[in-house]
Amino acid sequence: MNVNFAERAHNHNWRLDPIVRSLLDTDFYKLLMLQFIWKNFPATQVTSTVLNRTTSVRLADHVPVESLIAQMEYVRGLRFRRSELVWLAGNTFYGTRFIFEPDFLLWLENDFRLSEYVVTESDGQLHITFTGLWTEVTMWEVYALALVSEMRTRSALARLSELELDVLYARAKTRLWDKIEKLRVVPEVRISEFGTRRRHSFLWQEYVVEAMRKTLGASLTGSSNTFLAYKHDLEAIGTNAHELPMALAALASKGTDDELRASQYRVLELWARSYGGELLVMLPDTFGSTQFLAGAPDWVADWTGQRADSKDPFVAGDEYCAWLTSRGRDARKKRFIASDGLDVDEIIDLHHYFHGRIRFSAGWGTLLTNDFRDCHPRNEHDLEPISLVCKLITVDGIPAVKLSDNANKSTGPADLVARYRRVFGSESVEGPPVLV
């Protein structure tokens, strides 16, 4: 009586269950950065690569190369839809309309494409490398990470019975709701969902965002996921990433040490030509945040805020407040965003610590959209998040380097890292192990 014959047949007929359903299914900052690159570096060639920092997990055992390529080809076949482009053109982002230029939107519609890539495996690990124009390579970052992350999820789910799947999601929902209940009693806390790249799955991310939207009111400021912002009328959140200072430093590294050192502020100068207001949020930790602040020209203190992504956020926020005071600015008017491996208790602690001193908000990522720790019905661990990143390797043939405030997050060839440390200082320390 109640059989949906079409649905039942269809469920056995899927050739591909797409993971990335729209080109908007990416972090909003990628679109801001894409316009920045399109405008300032349209001919720059780069390579980037996906890295699994959790080497104990043999990713290639769970994610077959052919299936990954099928998903990647699906994404390459996507185009920005008319209604998506109209939304990008007409929507207000951070209170500002027309953030995207008409020529950029035309280019997105007609000329945007994703670069070539090579996927291989060895020693149980996947090697995914993207090569091409920076405008073609940059967008792969979030798509590729979300694909690998969800394919790993699917591989783990495939081993579970229907009942076990039910239990798994019951436990994860219970976990999520416990977190939401902790946040509901702190109505002034401000959170953005930042969990696209290492999410359990698209549908789970959407569930999490919807649950928060329905229960947390103004505490949820928005989502970094542009597709979810578009689909559910949320604010799209995000500004820029390490990719920009890394690329500009690589290009400047042909020159003198002073030119290399200055490149980290050159990023901000260029950024401010396109964006203003709440989009003027800097990310000072690429080559160490203490030297960044110490050496910054005075106009840098006029920027709206900063995001801390590798230093202990209590320390980083204190340092930022003290720096603002030393530069004669009022920290209470500035924004401080923490985004490195946060979970609910730390978010609430940070909120209480900074509340009234600076406008604090939390960028909550992997432990929001992929917290299945201890949820596995057989107490196995293959649904727990891993530290998956996609990093710039070369820019116009020159190796790219990141030092970071946490030495475990450094990237780049050893000789160049040594030069960068000489130029920027060696403040990055052996931080906590990188979980996510």
Added chain:
Amino acid sequence: MNVNFAERAHNHNWRLDPIVRSLLDTDFYKLLMLQFIWKNFPATQVTSTVLNRTTSVRLADHVPVESLIAQMEYVRGLRFRRSELVWLAGNTFYGTRFIFEPDFLLWLENDFRLSEYVVTESDGQLHITFTGLWTEVTMWEVYALALVSEMRTRSALARLSELELDVLYARAKTRLWDKIEKLRVVPEVRISEFGTRRRHSFLWQEYVVEAMRKTLGASLTGSSNTFLAYKHDLEAIGTNAHELPMALAALASKGTDDELRASQYRVLELWARSYGGELLVMLPDTFGSTQFLAGAPDWVADWTGQRADSKDPFVAGDEYCAWLTSRGRDARKKRFIASDGLDVDEIIDLHHYFHGRIRFSAGWGTLLTNDFRDCHPRNEHDLEPISLVCKLITVDGIPAVKLSDNANKSTGPADLVARYRRVFGSESVEGPPVLV
């Protein structure tokens, strides 16, 4: 594309969503007792009534009288289906075939009916009274309790959003799975599901039983719910209830004190004419289990086991073992069933306490099929179980009495309770408050 038009329309068209879907949706012992009554007391007239012992809950505020009557009329319109009767006739219960006599099955098919009833409300409480032949009244007990219990659930669910409902069931499933995980590491534990009458809902009970069946192997000996046993090839579990000694005592109370006292053993004599083996499980606590055992004729010690339903089961089991030894029987060959408000930790403790001394099994009821404590997404309490019972009031016009081992579970008019206490003794003590 994916809209099931028929289903969507149907979901808005239901005139009644039945709670009791089959006349088999009752405790198996009701069918055994029904045959017993049909055979031995076909002309006896009784009244029984539904009691809410959790008086702090104003049941009538949640369960509208008209809706309850609509559900009750639906049950009255049910008939035993051919395939159900064939199953009762041909299935093996407790290893024995042909437990139900052909004439009884013919009567079930052609003549069985449920009695008249009256439903009223006052002071926020429901008053449901059944009057008629004992064969017509007895089966109402489980149907009526399950109806009221699930209607209360539905009333609470109606106030929740879709997300809150999802969270509620996620938490309840997480709770259930935590219990299952505790039991899986004790593979010798033996449990029967006894939670029909105070279940959250039929579908939840079915979910719970299915989850246990798929994970607990031989630890799940079966379900008291005959419909679930029929539908899922489980053992149907149960023997008899307080209703029988209460009725026989009421009939005997016209006579001498000795006749009244003897009636509790007369039940066993009559029972043994129809049933044997594992169905010879006595329930000694109706008028106090210590006096029951002390005064029992020697053949009572030949019965297979006993069920403890109101005394601390550690004490009751010790007492039973000692009594068996004093009567020269080997306790290790006997069965001891605890069934009073158990939850997982007590079940495991009881298992370890009695393992090797007597064949222990747990009849796990309300805290298995209706444990939604602390699961409510708004932390409200209207999904927590209450103590709902259906008790015999009169038998051929004579009031019925239960003393119980827990004085909080006594029923009957004060003057008669006084006489029964004089005849049987006053061993029942103020036990723990009755939660379920």
